[in-house]
Amino acid sequence: MVEEKVLIKNKLGLHARAAVKFVNLANRFHSSVKIEKDGNEIDGKSILGILTLAAVKDTQVTLKVQGKDEQLALQSLRELIDNKFQEEE
């Protein structure tokens, strides 16, 4: 399993459209994707799960990826978050 702490940087936080982008990307990989926030872990491939996080800007979450393509999955998901979900701010 690989894991990494990431910071939500976009202004609106992990809102609905961003969550959809994340879930769609996560579902492209075989590995299981979990997101942890405040000691609670949710399935990163579940849109409802991510919406429950209600992660605002500057929230730190931990991505936990496990499976045969874990390195690539973690890298891609981190890049998506770092690129503010391809949003302007």
Place this chain on the structure above:
Amino acid sequence: MSKGNSPSFQVKDFYQKAKSSLKLNPAFGKMGFSRRLSLSESKRPSELVLVWGEDEVQVKETRPVAEKKNQVYRKLEKEPCCIILAKGVSLHPELEREIKKRGIPVFYSELSKKNCLDEMKQYFYMFYPQGKVIPGGLIKILSLGVLITGDSGIGKSESALELISRGYTFISDDVTLVSKSKDQKLIGSAPSMLLNFMEIRGLGIINIKEIFGGKSVSSQAEINLIIRLKRWAKGNEYDRLGLKSLEKFEIMGKKVPQIVIPVAPGRNIATLIEVACKIHSLREKGYVASQDIVDKLNRILSFHGQKGKLR
């Protein structure tokens, strides 16, 4: 929730973040702004941030003064981090002195006590959902609260939807909030944001209450059984007789019986889940079909064994 992850922040931060939603204004006790709110299992938000309405601070004529005073003072002794006075509440000078002596910051709010408490709940939900979030959907089948778990995309929501259309009660999809009741039962509910919602691939997010009506949903249920859906893997051996006692899965230190159902094309998962629940109920009552048939077989074997010949 592990202790190390318990949220902890200063009263100052709480004030900055909550002042607009709770409509707060500092009254006195600013030197207490550095007090820390450390939430844990034993320290609930309601103990750390006291919200006082008329009832709490006013000495009613019907009650002896001393008793009322003690109640208020007992709360102060529990070392709350700050006190919020709801709209229109003012402190008795004696009580104000006591609070100042203890250095507890006090805020005025423009909201009524009830609204204050509602906002507090929303505010602290982000930090402390008063339980544990576990992956899996909860549905009530007959008298059993059944948590359906398994890898994403295996068909949890679809089978839950099928069960709801057969008349069973929906509680949560994909994410379930678990807390312990006073009598140590595990109570599952939907996180407030997801109440009544479910996600079905291809249909998007749907509202079960709006589709199936109010009777099809419930706010919470005790978790009695876990059904884990697992992809059918070649070479794995599955329980063919059902003789083994059920595996147990631990949630918040409590063991819950778990049934693993292998998923393969052509298997109707909803029916399997429904029947698994009925089997579980029978087991609880003492009837185990596999034991029944084994007993029957043994009787026949021993009977013919005594006769010394096999038919």
